[in-house]
Amino acid sequence: MNRxxxxxxxxxxxxxxxAAEALxxxxxxxxxxxxxLEDELSIKLLYRSRVGVKLTLEGADLYPFIERTILQYQAMQGKANEIKGLETGVIRIGTISSITCHWMPxxxxxxxxxxPNVQFILHQGDYSSIQEWIKVGAVDFGFITPPAVTGLHTITIKEGSMLAVLPTNHKLASHSTVxxxxxVNEPFILLEEGHFSEPMEAFHACNFEPNIKFCIHDDYAIMTMVEAGLGISILAELVLRRTNYHIVMLPVEPPIIRTIAIGFRDKNSLPIASKYFIEYLISNIEKLP
Structure with a gap:
């Protein structure tokens, strides 16, 4: 190929x-x-003149094939470098608890x-912190909701419902929906998600102001507090799967939908391993709960 x-x-x-100096x-x-090369091909490729070196007629006919061969070789080298990069790649992801528990494993x-040699580093946070981590390069990409971010590229992955979470002895616990x-006037335990909250957006869209008693950063701590009768909450249906808490989960009217997307600064600047993981994730969306 060097020839x-x-x-x-x-x-x-x-x-x-x-040309010799350049290479x-x-x-x-x-x-x-x-x-x-000329001996191998049995073709005279170049001739020299007083104005420089040029292709012969036969060389000019063959040259487009040589150029394509070089391009294919360079493409093969690029792919090989990508694969080698995956041997020691590290994928840094900003994520939220429901994704960490129910998608990532x-x-x-x-x-x-x-x-097998790719390593994962997960930084768990909220919509605001994850957005900031992406922008400063602390993570390669992160799971966010598009309305909560600015200045990032996003790829929507899935939508999911959010459910009201009540103690088992609550007066509304026997209802089919709430x-x-x-x-709105019940003691409300708000999940701290940064500057954007789907439940708060839903309340405000109805011109309601919930009676917030606690603001907590952890979904599971909220479930524990609801179980203890300290208030009610609204959490993503995804995080409510496979829980052993004695709580009641009910659909909300009007429905509250959470959109989960991947956010990143620039796809071209993503590390190779992260690009591959995003492609793998997108190709397996239907498997995700």
Whole structure:
């Protein structure tokens, strides 16, 4: 392949001497490579004149194929470098608790079956902190909701319902659904998600102001407090799966929908391992709860 690249550089520059300098060869080595290539092909590729070096007629006919061969070789090298990059890659992700618990274990397990040496670093936060981590480069990408971010590229992954969470002895616990009007004056435990909250947006859309008694950063701590009768809350249906808390979960009217997306600064600047993981995630969206 070095002989093809040498030929290409000579044709580009029009000089054996300058092409040799550009590629770091001696002029003698450059001449030997071209001579070897011409012997192999049994074709005279170049001729020299007072104005420089040019392709012969036969060389000009063959040259487009040589150029394509070089491009294919470079593409192969690029792919090989990508694969080698995955051997020691580190994927840094900003995530929220429901995604950490219910998406990441299976995704990581399956991805590491393909690329066993890739490491994962998970930073768990909220919409505001994850957005900031992405912008300053502390994580490669993160799970966010599009209305909560600015200045980032996003790819929507899934939508999911949010449910009212009540103590088992609550007066509304036997209902099939609860309305925001019914719970607006109840002691409310708000999940701290940064500057954006889907339940708060829903309350405000109805011109309601909930009776917030506690603001907590952890979904599971909220479930514990609801179980103890300290208030009610609204949490993502995803995080409410596989829990052992004695609580009641009911649909909300009007429905509250949470949109989960991947956010990143620039896809082209993402590390190779993170690009592969995002592609893997997108191709397996239907498997995600």
């Amino acid at each position: 093809y690249i040498a030929l290409q550089k000579i044709v580009e520059i029009g000089s054996f001497t300058k 770091g060869y001696t002029q003698s080595a450059m001449s030997q490579m071209i001579s070897s 299976q995704l990581i397990k399956e991805f590491q079956a393909l690329y 309305s925001l009007h019914e719970i």
